[in-house]
Amino acid sequence: MTIPFYHVLILAALMFAMGLACTIAWRTNVIMMLIGIEIMLNAVMLTFVAGSAHWGIADGQLFSLMLIALTSAEVSLALAMVVYLHRRKQSVNTDDFSTMKG
Known part of the structure; x- marks a missing residue:
């Protein structure tokens, strides 16, 4: 049983x-x-993978793998920044970081 394409698009839009x-x-x-x-x-x-399965080409799946690599790099850098800023200001509130003067 296959899931209709528009159901996946609705789920992706909700996400x-x-x-x-x-x-x-x-x-x-x-x-x-x-x-x-x-x-x-x-x-x-999810949209890329659903489109790839719907049209029968692997481009969307390959692009989603590249996006997974990008998000893992983004998460590691962002968490490193959060840890650094938390050690420096003892907060993760963005209002405390409005001025980065020191």
Whole structure:
């Protein structure tokens, strides 16, 4: 049994909207913003894989693998920044980082 293409697109749209809402609602917390961005990128990857399966070409799956590599690099750099900023200011609140003067 195959899942209809539009069901996957609806799920991806809902995931993207949830990630966007997370990013907008918790824009004062760096960690929650990163989680929202990851949810949005996962929705995009789901769309690529669904389109690839629907049209019978592997381009979307290959691009999603590249996107997985990009997100893993992004997460490692972002978490390193969060750890550094938390050690420096003892907070992950973005309002504390509005001025990076020292």
